[in-house]
Amino acid sequence: MGTNARATPISHGALELVADSQSIPPGREFKLGLHFQLEKGWHIYWVNPGDSGEPPRVEWHLPAGLNPGVIEWPTPQRFQSSTVVDYGYEDAVLLMVPVNVDASLKPQRSAQIGATVKLLVCSHEMCIPGQAELSLTLPVRAGLPVPDNKDASLFTAAQKSLPQAPPQTWKLTAAQTSDSFVLSANFGRRSAGGEITSAMFFPLVESEIRNSAPQKLVSQKTNFQLTLRKSDQLLNPPAWLRGVLVVSFGNSQPDRTFSIDVPVSKNLPVRNPGATKMSSAVGVR
C-alpha cells in the first residue's frame, strides 16, 4: 500500500503529490499529479501565464526506470485586472504528469518519488514566490496497477477538464491580417450542437495575441470566425496557431473545450465583398 503524501503548505494554500495508482507498474504507464488547493482570491498560472505571472515549474527526483512526460494542463480560467489579462487556476487544480515505467524495473517494497516545485501564487494585489519539496512513496509491483481510491475522483475530474480534440466535422483554418489572426471553423452542415453563442481562445504560446483584447465572434449555423488581435510583442507571425478554445452553445449544454493546432495561412487575405476564396497578397508584415 502506498504512503499518502501529506499536503505541504504553500503561500495561501497547500500542495500535495498524488498518484492515480497504488503502485508503480513496470512496463506500463501511471500518472502523478500536483494537487494545488488555494485560498479564495489566489491563483496559479497556466503554461502560458498571459500578461503577467509565471506557471509552476517542477523538477522530478525519480527512481531509475521512471520516465516522466509533460504536465497535462486543464482548461485555464481568465483573470483580468484593468488591462492586464492572465491565465491560470483558482480554488483547486490537479496538474497531471504521465509516467512511463521501464519494463525492466524490479519489484520493490517502496520507491521514493520526489518533486521540487517552484511556484508563484498571486492575488489581484500581490504575488508570492515559493518552492515546495514533495514526496510520495509507492511500491513497485508487476501487473495491472490498482487505482488509488482516495485520489481517483481527483484524477477523473482532471481528465474531464483537459481540452479535447475538436469534432471531426469541424474544418479549422487560421488566417491573418496585419493586426489579427482569424480562427475559422466550418461544420459543413448544421452543427448538431447548435450555434455557438460565445467563444474564448487561450493561446498556448506567449506574446502571440493581445490577451486583453476582446475576441470578436461571428457565429452562424454552419461556421464561425473568431478574431484575435496580435500582440504588440509579436514580431514574426507564427506558422501555427496553437491553444485552447472554449465554446458555449447557449442552451443548457455545458461549455466544451478543444485543443486547437492549425497552420496559419502565410498570405494576407484580400477581401472582396461576396468572395469566399482568399487570394494571395504581397508578403506578410
Place this chain on the structure above:
Amino acid sequence: MKRSNLFSILIALALCAVSAAAWAAKVGEPAPDFTGTASSGQTIHLSDYRGKYVVLEWHNNGCPFVGKHYKSGNMQRLEKEWTARGVVWLTIESSAPGKQGYVTANEENDYLAKLQASPTAALLDPTGAIGHLYDAKTSPHMFVVNPQGILIYDGAIDDKPTTDLDDVPGATNYVSLALEQAMAGKPVATAATRPYGCSVKYAESTH
C-alpha cells in the same frame, strides 16, 4: 468637490482618453510622448530627451520580480552604467493609490536613496495614464527609445523570468543588448519579448 471624488473622475477621464486611442507603443514606430511628474516635483516630457537614448522601467517596490533586480543590485548597476553613457533612465510607478507599489514623492525619494538607485528621474503615474499609453503589463516591463524617438525595444529585462536572485548573473540582459547594438549602429537583434513580472496595479476601469 471631495478630493477622492475628483481623483476618481480624473482616473476615469484618463482611462477613457487612453482607451479611446487605438495607439499602443510598437517597436519600430515613434514612442508615444507623455508628460509626467517626477518624485523631484519636476514636470517631464519624453520629448525633452529627443537626441538621447531613453530607458523606461516600470516599477513596483513590492513585486518579487522587481525585488530580484534590486536586491541583487542589478538594476542599480544598469542605471549607473547607462546614465554614465548618456542614457536617460526613467523609472515609472503606475500603481493606483492603495495598491501595491504606490508611492508618494517622499516615499519614492527615500526608497531610491535607501537602495542607492540612480535613475534620471522617477515618474509617479498613479492614474496609470503613461502605463496605459505604453500598455505596460508587468513590473518590470522595459522599453528603450532611440535618439530619434523610435521605440527599439519592448519587453522583459532579461531572459530569466524568475524571482531567483541566482538567475541574475547568467541572464542575457535585453536592455543592455539593445542599447549596445543600437549605439554601434547595428539593428537590435531581439526587439520584443514577453515582459515578465507582477501585473501593473492599475486603477480599475470605471467603464
